[in-house]
Amino acid sequence: MIIDARSIPRGTIVETDLCIIGAGAAGITLAREFRDSPFRVALLESGGMHFDLETQELYKGRSVGDPFSDLMADRLRYFGGTTNHWGGWCLPLDAIDFEARGDAFPYHGWPFTKAQLDPWYARAQEVCQLGPYDYRPSRWGVSRDKVPQPFGGPDFEAKILQESPPTRFGPVYAPELRGAPRVTVYLHANAFYLDAGETAAEVKTLAVKTLSSDQFTVRARLYVLATGGIENARLLLASGPEGGKGLGNAHDLVGRFFMTHLAASGGTIVPADSYRDFAFATNDPYIPGKYRVDRILGLSPQSMRRRHLPNMILGWTYKFAPVREAVDALKRMTHGEGPGGSRLSDLSEVIANFEGVTDFLARKVLFGEGIPIEGLSLWYSFEQRPNRESRVSLGAQRDRLGMPEVVVDWRVLPEDRRNAVDTLRLLGMEIGRTGFGRFRPAWADADKWPPDLSGNEHHMGTTRMHRDPKLGVVDADCRVHDVANLFVAGSSVFPTGGAANPTLTIVALALRLADHVKRLLA
Amino acid sequence: MFRSMPSRRALIAAVTGAALCPGSHAGSAAAATESGHAALAVVCAHLPRAATIGRTCRRALPPAVATPERLAGLILASLPAASDRSSARALSRVLRARSRADFCEGRIVSVDGWLLSLTEVRLYALATLLSQPSLGAVHLS
Numbered sequence A: 001m002i003i004d005a006r007s008i009p010r011g012t013i014v015e016t017d018l019c020i021i022g023a024g025a026a027g028i029t030l031a032r033e034f035r036d037s038p039f040r041v042a043l044l045e046s047g048g049m050h051f052d053l054e055t056q057e058l059y060k061g062r063s064v065g066d067p068f069s070d071l072m073a074d075r076l077r078y079f080g081g082t083t084n085h086w087g088g089w090c091l092p093l094d095a096i097d098f099e100a101r102g103d104a105f106p107y108h109g110w111p112f113t114k115a116q117l118d119p120w121y122a123r124a125q126e127v128c129q130l131g132p133y134d135y136r137p138s139r140w141g142v143s144r145d146k147v148p149q150p151f152g153g154p155d156f157e158a159k160i161l162q163e164s165p166p167t168r169f170g171p172v173y174a175p176e177l178r179g180a181p182r183v184t185v186y187l188h189a190n191a192f193y194l195d196a197g198e199t200a201a202e203v204k205t206l207a208v209k210t211l212s213s214d215q216f217t218v219r220a221r222l223y224v225l226a227t228g229g230i231e232n233a234r235l236l237l238a239s240g241p242e243g244g245k246g247l248g249n250a251h252d253l254v255g256r257f258f259m260t261h262l263a264a265s266g267g268t269i270v271p272a273d274s275y276r277d278f279a280f281a282t283n284d285p286y287i288p289g290k291y292r293v294d295r296i297l298g299l300s301p302q303s304m305r306r307r308h309l310p311n312m313i314l315g316w317t318y319k320f321a322p323v324r325e326a327v328d329a330l331k332r333m334t335h336g337e338g339p340g341g342s343r344l345s346d347l348s349e350v351i352a353n354f355e356g357v358t359d360f361l362a363r364k365v366l367f368g369e370g371i372p373i374e375g376l377s378l379w380y381s382f383e384q385r386p387n388r389e390s391r392v393s394l395g396a397q398r399d400r401l402g403m404p405e406v407v408v409d410w411r412v413l414p415e416d417r418r419n420a421v422d423t424l425r426l427l428g429m430e431i432g433r434t435g436f437g438r439f440r441p442a443w444a445d446a447d448k449w450p451p452d453l454s455g456n457e458h459h460m461g462t463t464r465m466h467r468d469p470k471l472g473v474v475d476a477d478c479r480v481h482d483v484a485n486l487f488v489a490g491s492s493v494f495p496t497g498g499a500a501n502p503t504l505t506i507v508a509l510a511l512r513l514a515d516h517v518k519r520l521l522a
Numbered sequence B: 001m002f003r004s005m006p007s008r009r010a011l012i013a014a015v016t017g018a019a020l021c022p023g024s025h026a027g028s029a030a031a032a033t034e035s036g037h038a039a040l041a042v043v044c045a046h047l048p049r050a051a052t053i054g055r056t057c058r059r060a061l062p063p064a065v066a067t068p069e070r071l072a073g074l075i076l077a078s079l080p081a082a083s084d085r086s087s088a089r090a091l092s093r094v095l096r097a098r099s100r101a102d103f104c105e106g107r108i109v110s111v112d113g114w115l116l117s118l119t120e121v122r123l124y125a126l127a128t129l130l131s132q133p134s135l136g137a138v139h140l141s
C-alpha cells in the first residue's frame, strides 16, 4: 500500500514491526524483501512520487572544506531517491577493499571479506537489472590478447563494469510495494527525530513531520535508517538525548570519515599507432545477449600492494581524427546509415575532407583499418582514504521542518593527492615503456588542485562499520553500536570505499541486512 | 605549442615512432664512428618535426646541459658500452631501447605536460641545436 502521510491525523501513532526511513536504492531493496513476509513494514519517504522543489530544498547544505559538488543536485529527495537520476554503472568492490592494509592505509578494511558478501552481490545483480554476477573480463569477450600491452599487467589490468538500464527504483518497484499486503509506504513523511530516551539504549519512537506541518509518531520494533550517505549522519546527529552529541555517537564518530571517490578527467593518451585495433577499447558498450558491459582499466591488486597505492579505475573516450565526420557523412549518403545530417551538408563534409576520406577508404580496403584515433581522453576514480577530519556535521541554520542544516567539510589528505599523481605518472611510464604512446596527465602536481576535481556523489563513511565501537558507528550487522534496535543501510556504513561505484554494494548490503532483520523479527 | 590535437598527435607519433628509427634513407647515410657521434648526428638530422618539439624539449632541460657537446655526450654515455653505434639505424635501435628503459626506471621529463623519456628529450633538444643556423655548422666529433 502507498499512502500520503499528509492525510494522517496529527498525533497518530503508527505501530509497526519494522520502520525503514528513506525510499532510495537501500530502503526500497529492504522493503521489497518483506513483500511476502508476515511482518508489518512502514517505509517512510520524504518526497512524493515525483520531484518537487519544496521537498528537494530540505537537502540544502553548506560545504566548508575542499571543493564539493552541489548537495542539492547530488541527491534526489523523492520516492526512488537518487536512483531517479543515477547512471547505472555497477561493479562490486574488490577483495582488497575489504582487507586491512597495514600502516600505509590506516582504518582500511571491513569486518568481513568480499567472499562473505558475494552471495548478496549475486542477488543484487537482479535487483539492479544486471547480467550474471561475473565480472571477469574474459566472461564478456575481453580476452587477454585483445588487451593492449600496458593494460595487461603487471600494474594495470582490464576490468569491466555492467550497466544497469539504469533501474529507477521508484517506478520499477512501486507496483510491487503497492501490492505488498504488509508493507505500507508513507509519502511526504520526513523522519525528524529518533527518540531513544535518556539511556539511548534503544529507539522508542520516531517523530515524523510533513511539510504541511503535521506531525505523527512511528513506534516500531526495529528501525533502519536508509536516507543516503549524508542524511543518515544528519538524522543521528539531530537525535538522541537532549543536549547530547547525537544518537550512536558516544565516540564522536557519526559524520566523520566522510569519503567520496576522487573522480575527474585524467589526461590524454596519444597512441603511437593510431590505426591500432582497439577492439578492447570501444566507446560502444559491448552487449553480449541483452546485457550492457563497459570495459575499463584498474590497478592490479599486486600493484596496489607492492606500490602501496589505493584502488582506482580508469575509463576513456575517444578523440577520433576529424575525418570521422566525413566518413560518417559518406556512409549516410551511400547506405542511409546512422543519425543526423542532411544530403547537402553530408556532401560538403565529404568534399571538404576529400583527401582524408580517400585515404580512409584505401586503408580500409587494403588493410581493413578503421578511423584513426587521435587520442584517448581519460577519466579516473580514485579511492579516498578514511580521514577522521573529513566530516559531516550540523550547522546553526535550520530547514523548513526545523532540522539543523548539514555542513560538509570534505577533506582530501595529501597522501591521497600524492597517490593519485603517482598513479597517473605510473600510467605514463607504462604507456611509454610498452611503446603504446605517450601520456599527458591532467594532474601532475600533488600540491595543486585539479580544476575539475570535487567531492562527488558517492557519499560514504559517515556511519562507518567496525567491530570496535571506538572505530565504527555500526557493527558488522549494520546495527548502531549500543542501540539495540537501530540499523543503518547505505554507503554511509562503508568503512573503505574502493574505487567502484557504490550502489551495487549498497543493494547487496541491504539484502544482507534484510536477512538479518527477518531473523530478529521472527 | 602542443595545443591543438592534430599537431599534438603528429608530434607524439614523431617522438614515439619515426624519431627513433630513421629508416633506410638514413641508415645508409650514416658514417660509422666508434663513439657513435656521427651516427647520432644522422639520427638527429632525420628526426621529424625536430624544430618544434626540440625547442620545447630544450627548455625543459637545465641550461647547463643544453649545448650540443654536452647533450651528445650525455646521450651516448647513457647507452650500454657494448651497444652497436656503427650506423644511424643501429643507434636508433639502441636509443629506442634506452628510451623504454627510461620509462621503466622513472627517468621521465615533463615537457609541456607530456611525460617523455629523458633520452628522447635530450635527443630532440640536440636535434634542434644542431639545426640552428645561428650556431653555424655544429659538428659532433
Ligand SMILES: Cc1cc2nc3c(=O)[nH]c(=O)nc-3n(C[C@H](O)[C@H](O)[C@H](O)COP(=O)(O)OP(=O)(O)OC[C@H]3O[C@@H](n4cnc5c(N)ncnc54)[C@H](O)[C@@H]3O)c2cc1C
Pocket: A021, A022, A023, A024, A025, A026, A027, A044, A045, A046, A047, A073, A074, A075, A076, A077, A078, A079, A080, A081, A082, A083, A085, A086, A087, A088, A089, A090, A189, A190, A191, A192, A226, A227, A228, A229, A231, A235, A457, A458, A489, A490, A491, A501, A502, A503, A504, A506
Ligand atoms: C548524477 C548521479 C549519477 C550516479 N551514478 C551512479 C552510478 O552510475 N553507479 C552507482 O553505483 N551510483 C551512482 N550514483 C549514486 C547512487 O545514486 C547512490 O549511491 C544511491 O542512490 C544511494 O542509495 P541510497 O538508498 O543510500 O540513497 P538515495 O537513493 O539518495 O535515497 C535516500 C532516500 O531517502 C529519502 N530521505 C532523505 N531524508 C529523509 C528523511 N529525513 N525522512 C524520510 N526520507 C528521507 C530521500 O528522499 C531518498 O528517497 C549516482 C548519483 C548521482 C547523483
